[in-house]
Amino acid sequence: MKRIGKQSFEFENRPGIIGHAAVGGRKEAQGPLGADFDQTFDDTTLDVSSWEKAEAQLQKESLALALESAGCKASDIDFVFAGDLLNQCISSTFGLREYHIPFLGQYGACSTMAQTLLMAGIFVDCGAARRAAAVTSSHFCSAERQFRTPLEYGAQRTPTAQWTATASGCAIVGQTGPVRICRGLAGKIMDLGVKDPANMGAAMAPAAADSVFQFLEDTGAKPQDFDGIFTGDLGAVGSGLFLEALRYNGLDLSGVHQDCGLLLFDRERQDVHAGGSGCGCSASVLCGHLLRRMERGELNRILFCATGALMSTTSQQQGESIPGVCHILDLA
């Protein structure tokens, strides 16, 4: 590993993504990226007895499919980096316990796919791992009942609210592969005082802008060097603020920026208000859609910039604002 500039670093051996998979629920299957999922489930309970257990099952399935795609067994994987939105990350711990892979739980809220992939990349790059897995998930129903209100209440959603994806994504990192992990950045916590939990996009946009600005500054890269700069789940509101903040700092990303939360669902047709969100949103867009496009040569170099809102129901109830974070991977 080599540091570049203030906050970025380079993967000297450019580890490769040797396998990946995305799984999702019915709404995700019906969205614009439905065909890019490796597996989708019509009944989002996945035939288990709770939504939390269903979410754990999503991680179990996506890791199984990613292993298959990499031609690996669980025992070939030296570490699994995983995390999710549920209290104490139980989708990860319960979903992955049967694999018996050394487990390092990560907490980055919806930025978890970028965080776990950074970790897997660093461990492989420096020789601590031969192969490592990065996995995360979210589930609309488990997230709603934990963070908001029980689904049965039928609470009204505001226009700025986003829709938590029922999905999981997993990537397996090895020495080489069709897509290489070239550079990265771990973000700082940014908190500009947004307190509305129904407007996560606004809470996370400053972190995304800060991380992208710093990455381009550190590496000397220009927005047009990338076939796409993909934020995690800023949605319609957050994406607007993100572009505005960067424009204010002299960077124009229009034309090259897209948001995973806006790609996963069709806002006109699917009633998701400001767009998709949740750890599984950017994870499934990356591990289903984007990596496929890269492997087909439709995208050659992308920035994957997953964003997370680091709050809890307790911090909200105690009147706190919502800190955000954004981690970045430069993939080619």
Added chain:
Amino acid sequence: MKRIGKQSFEFENRPGIIGHAAVGGRKEAQGPLGADFDQTFDDTTLDVSSWEKAEAQLQKESLALALESAGCKASDIDFVFAGDLLNQCISSTFGLREYHIPFLGQYGACSTMAQTLLMAGIFVDCGAARRAAAVTSSHFCSAERQFRTPLEYGAQRTPTAQWTATASGCAIVGQTGPVRICRGLAGKIMDLGVKDPANMGAAMAPAAADSVFQFLEDTGAKPQDFDGIFTGDLGAVGSGLFLEALRYNGLDLSGVHQDCGLLLFDRERQDVHAGGSGCGCSASVLCGHLLRRMERGELNRILFCATGALMSTTSQQQGESIPGVCHILDLA
């Protein structure tokens, strides 16, 4: 980094611990290790408006003191690895947001001190960081109300229950230092079906036994090579099971094993039942007591084996068992 055996790895550059600090509450100050805390707080609200905010304050204070002990500013630290027991790790995110250090949240329950220190060590060893911080915390009152019952209920505790420490520990890792990080192991999730949340020691003991057995097997080290093998917070019940499981596998650790949960409090005098627990327990014992003893030359080589119980109130309510994990550092 170099892999050793099945699951262990060696830090080729042996990064050093260049600064460390432990802070705690009144009960911790009154315990056998009271003199080894850098700072203790008589009022465990720390003059803020909630116990959760007080816990965040503990992390803020321990990082500040550790930076001071390392002679560093926050801007000298390339990454902070932190996590805690609260939902969505809010002690870490809110406690550390003002530092503006790139943040990578870790979730390992009470194993977090070992996990964050492993991460900091690996990042420094491989050149991704020049200096990195590892920090975690727990707070008796925030843990009780989140995981068990509101303190005001005055619920009766069973004899196997442990007492969550009100404490935080922080270590700063750099290129060299009086104590070096030599080897490590990341544990697998082990679940032998224990379901009693008032007996975490029993739930975590299998993970501790598995990790210690594997580490000794991988590295060829013998228990007597260490001046102490310190488990995190198995307490009286878990320590007994841990020693028994290893004895059954031909390893005798009696005489060399100690448990941070049994060191932090005086069980006779302090009414903590089976001993101390919580992320802050092993963190403050390491960053207050053990590192001081190493610096004074009283301990030359230790294994630090922090253990975590990866459950949540939801997983308990849904009838799940309690998975455990144990991560290891070989410090000299």
